[in-house]
Amino acid sequence: MKHTKTDLTACGIIAEYNPFHNGHLYQLQTARKQSHADVMVALISGNYVERGEPAIVDKWQRAQLALRAGADLVIELPFADAVEPADRFATGAVRLLAALGCQSLAFGSEEPDADYAQLGQELAALPDLHAAFTDYTQTYATQLNQYYQEKLHLNISHANHLLGLSYATANARLQQPLQLIAVPRVGSAHDQAGAHDQFASASAIRTKLLAGDLAGLAAVVPPSTWQFLQVHSDWLTWDQLFPFLKYRIQSASLAELRRIYQMSEGLEYRFQQQIGASQTFAAFLKALKTKRYTYARLRRLCLYTLLNVTTSEMKQAYDQPYLQVLGFNQAGQAYLHQIKKTVTVPLVTRVDAKMGRADGLLGLEVRVDTLIQQLTGVPQDYGRHPIFKGKELE
Amino acid sequence: MKHTKTDLTACGIIAEYNPFHNGHLYQLQTARKQSHADVMVALISGNYVERGEPAIVDKWQRAQLALRAGADLVIELPFADAVEPADRFATGAVRLLAALGCQSLAFGSEEPDADYAQLGQELAALPDLHAAFTDYTQTYATQLNQYYQEKLHLNISHANHLLGLSYATANARLQQPLQLIAVPRVGSAHDQAGAHDQFASASAIRTKLLAGDLAGLAAVVPPSTWQFLQVHSDWLTWDQLFPFLKYRIQSASLAELRRIYQMSEGLEYRFQQQIGASQTFAAFLKALKTKRYTYARLRRLCLYTLLNVTTSEMKQAYDQPYLQVLGFNQAGQAYLHQIKKTVTVPLVTRVDAKMGRADGLLGLEVRVDTLIQQLTGVPQDYGRHPIFKGKELE
Structure with a gap:
């Protein structure tokens, strides 16, 4: 040793x-x-x-x-x-x-x-x-x-x-x-x-970065982050993921959607009903939103759906x-x-x-x-x- | 009447x-x-x-x-x-x-x-x-x-x-x-x-159209097609579909892939093994190809997979x-x-x-x-x- x-x-x-x-x-x-x-x-x-x-x-x-x-x-x-x-x-x-x-x-x-x-x-x-x-x-x-x-x-x-x-x-x-x-x-x-x-x-x-506006950011991050931010612009957001989510919701069966972690209370129907007319992730989230579900919960549910995460997988991982x-x-x-x-x-x-x-x-x-x-x-x-x-x- | x-x-x-x-x-x-x-x-x-x-x-x-x-x-x-x-x-x-x-x-x-x-x-x-x-x-x-x-x-x-x-x-x-x-x-x-x-x-x-080369096509299609071809260029090919196929194969479980129509003889393993390194649909098809399967059959199988078409759905539709x-x-x-x-x-x-x-x-x-x-x-x-x-x- x-x-x-x-x-x-x-x-x-x-x-x-x-x-x-x-x-x-x-x-x-x-x-x-x-x-x-x-x-x-x-x-x-x-x-x-x-x-x-x-x-x-x-x-x-x-x-x-x-x-x-x-x-x-x-x-x-x-x-x-x-x-x-x-x-x-x-x-x-x-x-x-x-x-x-x-x-x-x-x-x-x-x-x-x-x-x-x-x-x-x-x-x-x-x-x-x-x-x-x-x-x-x-x-x-x-x-x-x-x-x-x-x-x-x-x-x-x-x-x-x-x-x-x-x-x-x-x-x-x-x-x-x-x-x-x-x-x-x-x-x-x-x-x-x-x-x-x-x-x-x-x-x-993040809001500034996504807007391509670096003004003022040098003051609020360490030099290492600032160096990094200046030479990158390919930030990952739901914008890149949304076409895949849309494709998935539209090609999945209701039975498949029901296997998704946290897809409860018939939300799978709502997902399939609202996805077609939604042109952006923000629009889709807004269409899904009811008093019953917070945006955070719906956003996570969208992520589980996109990534095809089932209840048993989450349990196994935990x-x-x-x-x-x-x-x-x-x-x-x-x-x-x-x-x-x-x-x-x-x-x-x-x-x-x-x-x-x-x-x-x-x-x-x-x-x-x-x-x-x-x-x-x-x-x-x-x-x-x-x-x-x-x-x-x- | x-x-x-x-x-x-x-x-x-x-x-x-x-x-x-x-x-x-x-x-x-x-x-x-x-x-x-x-x-x-x-x-x-x-x-x-x-x-x-x-x-x-x-x-x-x-x-x-x-x-x-x-x-x-x-x-x-x-x-x-x-x-x-x-x-x-x-x-x-x-x-x-x-x-x-x-x-x-x-x-x-x-x-x-x-x-x-x-x-x-x-x-x-x-x-x-x-x-x-x-x-x-x-x-x-x-x-x-x-x-x-x-x-x-x-x-x-x-x-x-x-x-x-x-x-x-x-x-x-x-x-x-x-x-x-x-x-x-x-x-x-x-x-x-x-x-x-x-x-x-x-x-x-199609080969000429996809290459953006209209030369000679006026002679081989009726005037109505020629008019159409001149004002369009957004041809649908596997190039546009492939990102979705890749995403799907990589996020699907083997059990889900096995439900796909014509996914037989353990092809689902081959799909998951070969997709990661494949940057294009042509490369993926080539990686899948064996003497056992024709390109046409594999191409159709990719389409069934992309579109999540199951055996029972094909039977029901037929x-x-x-x-x-x-x-x-x-x-x-x-x-x-x-x-x-x-x-x-x-x-x-x-x-x-x-x-x-x-x-x-x-x-x-x-x-x-x-x-x-x-x-x-x-x-x-x-x-x-x-x-x-x-x-x-x-």
């Missing part, structure tokens, strides 16, 4: 980095200080994100930018965790950080002084949240908020605080909970206003957790070396044919990534190696 | 008109003379043709050109008949012409003096041809030729003669066989050489014949009026929602046409009316 430093500590961050900006950098640096961890682990969504759309650049590019900005180890949050409402997203992600041996979990919060560990225990003692929200007549956040208010008299108006509580709840359910580190949110007041000084939301940045390594620096590499004998789920640095088979460990991941590969021409799983020092390891 | 002229006779031609050219015109005019029919009926393939590809222009445009060139009535040969090997193609088509009350069937032949009625009876007495050809190690034509040679000592080297024999066989199996009219093929010697004088094959014409009217002139209209009380299968002039449902009469047709509609923006079934005097009837 030479070359192994045995007592490195790690702090995990759960993120999408879509794209990596100054708020992420601030969070990473602050978490490093607050946690005193040797290694900062970023657990990032893969090619699709929580709100049911593709990330604007692929997971390898986003991992690269996270490494350049200071993350030590970047791991992929699998599709089955990443494209889910906040509570499931949090449960899957926290579980993986625990499997990685992280001592702490850092997250942004508008209320960093809240006692998340205590709140997490109280919330974890409540009945399963997800089961309580089968109605979907209001946004998930609204329902969760009402639920918290009813049960714990909590009044939560901030999105990140709410997500923090989801992490805290998932964490409280672990056998060995992680230390929770709430990093004060900065710049969140600018989420609506766009990029006026050094902070802007990822959403505001039941077989793994850690796909997207990249690391020397500290990250040393940490991987330290944990590789003790990590409780498979650590994947190279996807082989067996893993990628439909019934394999990464079967779902490889399949959902294939469409990104078709659209970009860039391999996503097979043949890829973790990124090290800005390059892929051979 | 006023306004009904009761003794119109009709002669049917089975064609793809992809696109309509001088050879088709010659056949139409000669068949009219030889048959002495009042009405020339063209039964044309819809948006997909026998060799497993989209027609270069949609069925309505091809019907329009056939009417302008002199056809009196244009009926669609449904997908379930049109995209099949010659014997099934012939069986489906001849059955529909009989249902339409045609007295005769005209077809091009390199051996117009052959006694097709007699040959058809002899061939019809043989065991089912299709069942005998499950090997597919050679082209269908080669196998059929060998079979004919073995059984009847016929030596058939000409493609149209062979197809004529398929018509004759199907015809001999009818309760009331039609009169068979073999029209001498002209210009077939030019099939390879391209368009040098007034005749060229549809295949040679078991529910119908006649979709694409257009007519006054003679055609009078003929439709004459037969409408006696025609033995549904005569469809307007597709309604019930017909277009998955289990409806035109369920398969409407579905396969939807992709063409997605690609062209032009409605294909719902909302369309037969063409009359160059315009659609309202």
Whole structure:
């Protein structure tokens, strides 16, 4: 076991980095200080994100930018965790950080002084949240908020605080909970206003990028991201995916659509009725929308449909957790070396044919990534190696 | 029954008109003379043709050109008949012409003096041809030729003669066989050489059109086709369909692929293995090709896969014949009026929602046409009316 430093500590961050900006950098640096961890682990969504759309650049590019900005180890949050409402997203992600041996979990919060560990225990003692929200007549956040208010008299108006509580709840359910580190949110007041000084939301940045307008972005992202944004313009959005979704909905049988994860309550009829006249994804979503379903749920359902994701596949993927390594620096590499004998789920640095088979460990991941590969021409799983020092390891 | 002229006779031609050219015109005019029919009926393939590809222009445009060139009535040969090997193609088509009350069937032949009625009876007495050809190690034509040679000592080297024999066989199996009219093929010697004088094959014409080279085409098509070709360039080919096929094969489960019509002998594995590295449809076909399968069979299988056509759907469509009217002139209209009380299968002039449902009469047709509609923006079934005097009837 030479070359192994045995007592490195790690702090995990759960993120999408879509794209990596100054708020992420601030969070990473602050978490490093607050946690005193040797290694900062970023657990990032893969090619699709929580709100049911593709990330604007692929997971390898986003991992690269996270490494350049200071993350030590970047791991992929699998599709089955990443494209889910906040509570499931949090449960899957926290579980993986625990499997990685992280001592702490850092997250942004508008209320960093809240006692998340205590709140997490109280919330974890409540009945399963997800089961309580089968109605979907209001946004998930609204329902969760009402639920918290009813049960714990909590009044939560901030999105990140709410997500923090989801992490805290998932964490409280672990056998060995992680230390929770709430990093004060900065710049969140600018989420609506766009990029006026050094902070802007990822959403505001994406809006500018998709409009081809780079003005002001240099100030709100680290130099590594800025370099990247200047030489790219092939952002992935639903615009590229929509022709495939339309083709699929129109050529699938109702029985096939019914097998799609979350295709409930006759939504398959609505999908087939509304798709023909819809010329854009936005128009289709609008046509699908009723009071009963939020846009986020419908967007995710469209993604599951596009990617032909069935209920049993999501369950299988959830039941077989793994850690796909997207990249690391020397500290990250040393940490991987330290944990590789003790990590409780498979650590994947190279996807082989067996893993990628439909019934394999990464079967779902490889399949959902294939469409990104078709659209970009860039391999996503097979043949890829973790990124090290800005390059892929051979 | 006023306004009904009761003794119109009709002669049917089975064609793809992809696109309509001088050879088709010659056949139409000669068949009219030889048959002495009042009405020339063209039964044309819809948006997909026998060799497993989209027609270069949609069925309505091809019907329009056939009417302008002199056809009196244009009926669609449904997908379930049109995209099949010659014997099934012939069986489906001849059955529909009989249902339409045609007295005769005209077809091009390199051996117009052959006694097709007699040959058809002899061939019809043989065991089912299709069942005998499950090997597919050679082209269908080669196998059929060998079979004919073995059984009847016929030596058939000409493609149209062979197809004529398929018509004759199907015809001999009818309760009331039609009169068979073999029209001498002209210009077939030019099939390879391209368009040098007034005749060229549809295949040679398509090759020039797809290369954007109109030189010489004015001489080999009627003025109506020439006008059309000059103002269009958006030909439908596998190039436009291939991204959807690739997406579908890569996102489908093996179980889903196995449900596709003609997906036999583990071909679904081969499809999934070969699609990833294939950048074009031609490359994919080449990667699929083995001695066991002809290109035509593989091309049709790709089309069934793209359009998600299952075995049960093909059977259902075959078991529910119908006649979709694409257009007519006054003679055609009078003929439709004459037969409408006696025609033995549904005569469809307007597709309604019930017909277009998955289990409806035109369920398969409407579905396969939807992709063409997605690609062209032009409605294909719902909302369309037969063409009359160059315009659609309202």
